[in-house]
Amino acid sequence: MAASNLRFGAHATREVGQDFSNMISQLPAAERSGAKIGVFTDPNVAKLPVMEVVEESLVREGLNWVVWDKCAVEPTDKSWQAAIDFARSSNITHFLAVGGGSSMDTAKAANLFTNYPEADLYEFINAPIGRGRPIERKLSPLIAIPTTAGTGSETTGTAILDIPSKSFKTGIASRALKPTLGIVDLNNTATCPREVAIAAGLDVLFHSLESWTAVPFNERTPRPANPINRPAYQGSNPISDIFSKWALETTIKYLPRISKDAQGDTEARAQMLLAASTAGIGFGNAGVHIPHAFSYPISSLNKGRPKERQYHHPSYAPDVPLIPHGVAVSLTAPAVFNFTAPSSPQRHREAAAIFMGDRAGELARVRDEDLGRVLQEEIRRFLDILGVPRGLSEVGYKNEDIATLVEGCMPQRRVLDLAPILAKDDKAQEREQLTHIVEGSMSW
Secondary structure (H helix, E strand, O other): OOEEEEEEEEHHHHHHHHHHHHHHHHEEEEEOOOOOOEEEEEOOOOHHHHHHHHHHHHOOOOOOOOEEEEOOOEEEEEEEHHHHHHHHHHOOEEEEEEEOOHHHHHHHHOOOOOOOOOHHHHHOHHHHOOOOOOOOOOOEEEEEEEEOOOOOOOOOOOOEEEEEOOOOOEEEOHEEEEEEEEEEEEHHOOOHHHHHHHHHHHHHHHHHHHHHOEEHHHHOOOOOOHHHHHHOOEEEEEHHHHHHHHHHHHHHHHHHHHHHOOOOOOHHHHHHHHHHHHHHHHHHHHHHOHHHHHHHHHHHHHHHHHHHHEEEEOOOOOOOOEEEEEHHHHHHHHHHHHHHHHHOOOHHHHHHHHHHHHHHHHHHHHOEEEHHHHHHHHHHHHHHHHHHOOOOOHHOOOHHHHHHHHHHHHHHHHHHHOOOOOOOHHHHHHHHHHHHHHOOOOOO
8 A cells, every 4th residue: 555645734735835845955965955846737727826825835935946837637648748848957856736637647747757867758658558667766756736626646656648649548657656745725626616626526436436346456466576566556455445435435425515516615625625635545556447447538539529529518618628537437437337246246235325325225125136237326316416417428429439439448458457347358358348338328
């Protein structure tokens, strides 16, 4: 198990300058004057009060810092490369990410490739898409300050990007990427729009449920010849279960409240921030599986479709085609958990009970073989409360897209290998299983 240090509390962002001062004071005296902090954020967050707080804190400590405010909302290989080039040319020694998962992931990439100046972008991207080289060097300190309750990237060693030329997303996963510190400050989600908060919360929901139902750690084979090659995602285990289940319970309780009052319900915002970080600890060690694997082609292919079929999500830039990550994950989730239920009936029964709340007593009459159908319907009911699109057809996909979505999903071994039941050693059968899931996800 591994996780970043976390600091939770209102106004904790004010301390970030002192945190960097403390880090720099530990350097040899000759190196302290050369310390430079790179602040990574996106154009929208750059205008928010959180950046004023960050800058005031850095100025107060007399620190040397530069800002990269061009992080993309959905990072691509090009946006990553631009941030990496900036970091390399700026001689950055310490990194600070302020924003959602996209900014945090971009800062992780900039940190990694600054410490590997000879490496190209595909060196560390997960195989078979990239070369999957293990990260053996110690990276620079990185502090992450989330402004959404979603990815949990402040606690994980995962960084995700879109590669438009391949029409899917992929990423890098390594414990070495974990932030040194995550500062989780309630004030930083106070201006988060409702639709953005819901989309982020959906990511928390399925981080929790996927890691709770992932292949058990003792079935994660083969054992690597060298521990440095052990993947960050190890399968469900007794410790990650604690975090994943708590995050699932908390999200189901509080995300509907966010949908009613995204900014004014302070308790719900605080609990969703905790759930995001807690789910990050859970899935950051156990892993996620099929819904996340499908989310990557679902999001990426949308951008390359004819304009009349592109999906534009409310509250994001209207001229930018976008299926937010959390929404993309949710579209196949009901069918996925119908499919995976036979792998661990008790876990799926417990998940269904959490969704059902006061109605959980009804599960006593449900046979194990019917659990998948029940859980599928409970997930759909919950998504309906939040106003999530009711299947792939509502975001513009048609039956002729099914094969393309499956082909975009199958290379996502980093997460598919954590999926229970999936026929990983028989590609024809695996393709058939994944096709059936997409067919069942077109509408409900």
